[in-house]
Amino acid sequence: PRHLLGIEHLSPEDILTVLDLAEKYVDLNRRTVKKTDALAGMTAINMFFENSTRTQSSFELAGKRLGADVMNMSMQTSSVKKGETLIDTALTLNAMHPDLLVVRHGSSGAVDLLAQKVECAVINAGDGKHEHPTQALLDALTIRREKGRIKRLTVAICGDVAHSRVARSNLILLGKMENRVRLIAPPTLMPSGVSEFGCEVYHDMREGLRDADVVMMLRLQKERMDGGFIPSEREYFHRYGLDAEKLAFAKEDAIVMHPGPMNRGVEIDGTIADDINRSVIQEQVEMGVAVRMAVMDLLARNLRAERGRALTEGTY
Numbered sequence: 460p461r462h463l464l465g466i467e468h469l470s471p472e473d474i475l476t477v478l479d480l481a482e483k484y485v486d487l488n489r490r491t492v493k494k495t496d497a498l499a500g501m502t503a504i505n506m507f508f509e510n511s512t513r514t515q516s517s518f519e520l521a522g523k524r525l526g527a528d529v530m531n532m533s534m535q536t537s538s539v540k541k542g543e544t545l546i547d548t549a550l551t552l553n554a555m556h557p558d559l560l561v562v563r564h565g566s567s568g569a570v571d572l573l574a575q576k577v578e579c580a581v582i583n584a585g586d587g588k589h590e591h592p593t594q595a596l597l598d599a600l601t602i603r604r605e606k607g608r609i610k611r612l613t614v615a616i617c618g619d620v621a622h623s624r625v626a627r628s629n630l631i632l633l634g635k636m637e638n639r640v641r642l643i644a645p646p647t648l649m650p651s652g653v654s655e656f657g658c659e660v661y662h663d664m665r666e667g668l669r670d671a672d673v674v675m676m677l678r679l680q681k682e683r684m685d686g687g688f689i690p691s692e693r694e695y696f697h698r699y700g701l702d703a704e705k706l707a708f709a710k711e712d713a714i715v716m717h718p719g720p721m722n723r724g725v726e727i728d729g730t731i732a733d734d735i736n737r738s739v740i741q742e743q744v745e746m747g748v749a750v751r752m753a754v755m756d757l758l759a760r761n762l763r764a765e766r767g768r769a770l771t772e773g774t775y
């Protein structure tokens with residue numbers, strides 16, 4: 460495909476292709492000389508309409524390590540603030556002929572819409588409550604490295620599932636790879652209709668965590684609760700925060716994950732987050748660069764092939 464808009468468009472083989480290539484970039488990133496020229500002569504533009512620490516910086520590093528020219532658009536100081544629409548902004552950037560656009564937006568579906576208007580490859584870096592595909596891919600790579608496989612595992616996704624694009628992308632990916640997925644959330648933070656994804660639904664942490672191989676925690680996404688019920692943080696931690704007592708219900712060798720940013724003492728106890736025997740949160744960040752290198756590399760190859768065909772046909 461030209462774009463990466465969501466895990467929903469990927470086959471299990473596509474997912475494994477990304478993970479296998481990312482493994483090569485993990486090795487490369489650990490060397491002193493980290494650069495390749497896979498994207499030499501190409502330009503990537505980061506357009507983040509929502510805040511980001513991990514995703515934006517890792518896409519920037521990934522592009523630079525692949526030899527691309529990378530530009531970070533500062534959306535806070537762009538003409539969006541003067542009323543320019545998402546589509547007009549994208550068309551303006553498209554006229555400068557980038558090869559890759561990496562886009563994060565607060566509205567579900569905004570990145571798909573934008574992809575229909577531009578000629579380059581578009582990567583969804585998170586759209587509203589919809590999808591965050593590279594997060595699910597980096598989570599899958601972390602799980603595979605820790606557990607030796609990304610199949611037939613019991614994965615508990617816990618917390619604010621209702622507002623989480625990370626939960627949605629992970630649910631789809633883990634389902635496609637034949638894992639058993641359990642969603643654990645208070646009734647107010649569990650979206651309706653999730654069981655159609657073939658997952659199990661729990662409202663009690665201890666029941667849901669029982670014998671899990673992987674425990675994936677989510678942040679309370681208050682910015683998306685627009686006027687709805689917001690639980691008290693103390694009460695929430697008591698019932699749904701991951702601490703040693705609740706984690707003891709999972710398998711003895713269960714790993715603890717969190718996409719970040721995390722709120723210590725709300726959805727996760729700080730000592731669990733820092734426990735190097737259980738927590739793989741820093742490894743997730745490391746895998747983020749490798750997975751984004753793999754995604755950019757694969758899309759660039761597709762783009763070059765597409766342009767090659769168009770040149771032969773005289774349409775490029």
Ligand code: CP
Nearest residue numbers: 511512513514718719
């Ligand atoms: N996990 C994640 O998307 O983090 P950022 O919001 O910091 O990019």
